[in-house]
Amino acid sequence: MTQEDFRSLPLPAPTLTLQPDRGWVLINIETIVSTDPAPVTLRTDLLGYGVTVQATPTRWEYHFGDGHTLTTDSPGHPYPHHDTFHRYQQPGTYAITLTAQWTGRYQIDGSPIWRDINGTALTTTTSAPFTAEERTSRLVAGPCTATPTPPDC
Template sequence: MVTAAIVPTMTVTVFLTTPARADGDPAFGGHLSEQSAHISASRAEELGRANLSVTPEQRLFEYERAPFCREAAGMWVMGMEDGSCATGADLARASVQCEEGDTLVMPMWRRERATAASPWGEWTDIDAGGCGVDLLPVLTAEDFRRLPLPAPPLTLQPDRGWVLVNIETIVYTDPAPVTLRTELLGYGVTVEATPRSWTYDFGDGHTLRTTSPGRPHPQHDVFHEYEHPGTTAITSTAEWTGRYQVDGSAVWRDVDGTATTTATTTPFTVEERTSRLVGDLCTDRPTPPDC
């Protein structure tokens, strides 16, 4: 198992119904102040987590997930942190359908104050909630490619430092998945990577792309016949797909993209041999002169 750290970039679109002042939370460009601001559930979660780095006494913002509740007068208000509503208020039904094994996430509410000595303002909802997986960081293709994926070992047959012209040179590799651990935005992440195809460069101008990892002789199905003597090496480029699971979630998600690794054999010679009749065994000692 390999561990790596990733700090991904994130693009966030923020919708504001009224202009924000420039003297508040830099994530919004200012205070909310009785305006309605809605962002993605994952962005709201990120802001809430970042806010915990400020001591409670010095915080100008507070975040809390709670349901929408409707009072008898028809007003929508913030419910309790445990998911219930105050006496006389009805709980709004969630229309979100989550994947099996996932959990429903309540809306995020936020309140603010101008200074640490000022009273807190009213709670305002800033996201509509969703599924637990929506709050988790996404492992991008760029993140996947930065992981230390081990190149599948490349085996050559025959492996004796030389091969023969016009005779099959066999190659095969290990298709086993690998499991790695990394971190995204403070979350532990398990990544499972699987090689799905291989491209072989045989060093003589010929290449081969295959989804077979190959097999050793005599069941071999990936091979090449060299046409001319010389010195060369074989390079295999493996293409990997991946899926990942964020700690605390039962959901596995596919990586939207692939990664590649390469492995190269030790240089070897391609030789041309001719046969002829000899009077004695060439294994004799001393070696017969006609061998």
């Protein structure tokens, strides 16, 4: 199986998880990103032979939409054990693009041997747009749930 054969398979786009995931983040505070590192198994036919392909994401590249990029071998972890994150410095509207690099191996039907595929394949996904906002804290006389004024209470 060649690299071109591998790249032509319907590998899934990576799953991109953001924390917080509420449509906005705070500037100068960590925006946590992670993805699912689970391998996928695909079936294909190559030159008349049935082939099982196991593809595993091994490297991820995050483009944060503000000119910053993070390339990592870690799929990331949720808060509080996170290791993949970004701090936006300026308010604005952003979207994060995640590219996963996949390695693979294959097994021809009837053979017990798994063979590595030379080369890699890439898949990409982009988050929905969100805003990075600057918020200030204020002392209030009562709970904001009772009287949500001012608007950022």
